[in-house]
Amino acid sequence: MSTKQLAIGFVGNPNCGKTTLFNAYTGANLKVANWPGVTVEKKEGAMRFHDETYRLVDLPGTYSLTSYTMEETVTREYIMSDDVDVIVDVADASALERNLYLTLQMIELGKPVVLALNMMDIVQERGMEIDFHRLPEMLGIPCIPVSARKKTGLEILIHTVAHHKDKVQGEKIIHHHELEDSHHEHAQEHHKKYAMVYTDEIEDKIDELSSRLLASYPDIQNVRWHAIKILENDQEVKKNHPLDYSDILDKDYEKEIINQKFSFIEEVISECVANRVKKAESTDHVDELLTHPVLGLPIFLLIMAGVFFLTFNVGDWLKGYFEIVLEWLTEAVTLGLTSAGAGEMLISLVADGILAGVGGILTFLPNIFILFLALAFLEDSGYMARVAYVMDGIMGKIGLSGRAFLPMLLGFGCTVPAVMASRVLENHRDRMKTILITPFMSTVQDFRFM
Amino acid sequence: MKLYEGQKGSTLQVVHMDLPLQLERRLEVLGMLEGTKITVVNRKKKGAMIIKIRGTRFAVGQNITEYVEVKEV
Structure with a gap:
């Protein structure tokens, strides 16, 4: 048995079945802890698998990792801390388009991420199909289909987590992007390394910010994420790394970055999800009434x-x-x-x-x-x-x-x-x-x- | 036109949002950005609506629908 337990953080949108999944793993072994100082709850539990003990942390549901609300800041800080070894990003597979936004942010954080596609039973009921070969290729992280309600895929997920704990970047990201119009000399390399690659204008800014950050903070971890956050005008990151960015931040890039993330998500969805339109019409009728x-x-x-x-x-x-x-x-x-x-x-x-x-x-x-x-x-x-x-x-x-x-x-x-x-x-x-x-x-x- | 003028069942595209920063960012991370197509699922006389953004239904109040500029597609 290893001396250090592997800590797994469960993150996801509200109502994606995060807690159901958490409970499926931990069973009755559940305790509720209150975050010191803030009124955000996180739950901790433990489980054993193949003679290893895992510490599971269920975090409050969030749509993004900006620092606009207290919950988001706390979730982000906790994930960034050394307390978490692997992030399990729980996504509602039946509403993948909305859930992937958080996933992209999670990948950018630079910690090992495993995407758990929950509610697969609903996806199948609706006749939708998800390409589980293409999806990890495009995102660069393992994507595991699970159903917390029907308790399927749970063992495979924890297995993947155990094996993925040291891998920050997936080895094979294959995008098939058109690169001719890119003047960026690193563009090809970027597409191999990062799931989310922005337009040249933004990438230039990220590069500039990265080199400036590295010059002042040589032991900074995941400089790319910090650069993106500063470009998004994130107050927390800016406060912790006070430099003069005024010449780079000549306009509001946050909207542009969000926009490009959603464009990429649309690309992912169009390539990886089939039969999306045939979505449950029955709930629409009930809703109507x-x-x-x-x-x-x-x-x-x-x-x-x-x-x-x-x-x-x-x-x-x-x-x-x-x-x-x-x-x-x-x-x-x-x-x-x-x-x-x-x-x-x-x-x-x-x-x-x-x-x-x-x-x-x-x-x-x-x-x-x-x-x-x-x-x-x-x-x-x-x-x-x-x-x-x-x-x-x-x-x-x-x-x-x-x-x-x-x-x-x-x-x-x-x-x-x-x-x-x-x-x-x-x-x-x-x-x-x-x-x-x-x-x-x-x-x-x-x-x-x- | 403004979002609240949208008819039930119509598909609209967001042109501009004029909301408090906090609220606007919230909508953006939920996938409602300038250029996003939304469907009006249901509406009330006063301006409250149920809209569908990227496959998810949202109930939004008059304080939002009055300040979102849309165009028909």
Whole structure:
């Protein structure tokens, strides 16, 4: 067994099944850790494979590695640190075009990257096909099809990670780019070395910045990434490497760089993905109905009525059993204490005080449990996002966006998580408004006491 | 024309975005750039829309659709 565990960082867009994959590997061996100082969560777990222990880190979902938001900065810093040996970039294969943007950034970071194409079962259902020979050729990293839900490809993925841990650049990147119009003497070489090669104008700038960075910071790691980031006007990188770049940064190159990345992605997709158009039409039909201008709202009310029916009727039915168990427990404890010769005061304290008091509150548990289960289901099915759209008009009347409705909906269950959920709103004013309105959403407990 | 004027089912191309920098960058990393083609999946009278960008559906509010200049393709 090696002395140093291999640390694998799981990165990917939100909702690409990262955590499902993480859980598939770690099982119950999961702990939640809070990042020191920042309110970004990362999860750590461990797994054993072929007598080696691997440390797995699940990072918050992100679309890019700029330093505009706290989460992105923290994710980036963590990946850049020596704590991570290999990055597993989890991508939703059914929406590859959107997911590859993060992948390209990850490759540019210069750490070993393995692309895990998740949700392959959905891809197959939709009749899509992905060319697994061409894709790694174009990206220069291993691409492994997996399905976290059906637990396929998991072993191959971890195997690839173990073998790929020292390889920063893939050996064979084959692009077939037209190079005649390029004046750049390194262009041919660039295309062999880097997956993402920009236009001459940008590449010239990158070269210039690279040599300048190397002159001032001779032991800089992955100078190309730093140069690209400075060209993108990244404040973090600029702050850490304070030089005079004003003569190189004569205009805003960030848009241009994003644009060229997406052009390259389009190229990759057109070469590697077949039958893309035949995408699930069925969800479009369901969507049509759920977000219908007239029917949308009644459907939402109907669904909420269903949720409350479940919460109160089924919850009360469970509650009946709960009370029977509680009664039985009280009797048993009283009997036990009496036979043990405990004083009347103590028996009263335990039976009438602790058991009756705590039990009285616990009887709400079935109701709340079912409500949160139903809300979680609505969230996972993607219906909540549709609700935000449906409620946008009504919420607009009180000056809030449809998004603010989601925390309020949680308020039916309990006010505390609802207030916490309001952090999804970016605007401080909207957040305050939502927080102040939320306590007026009647919670399940309130209904009880009414 | 502005994005919110787009009819349901139409395909439009982004010409220009005039949004707060933070929001604009967010949209860009999601794949909505100048020149990107988007499809209007659904729309409301007030300007909220469901649009499809590169195969993914997004719900965007009036505060976005009013400030995105598009042209029909």
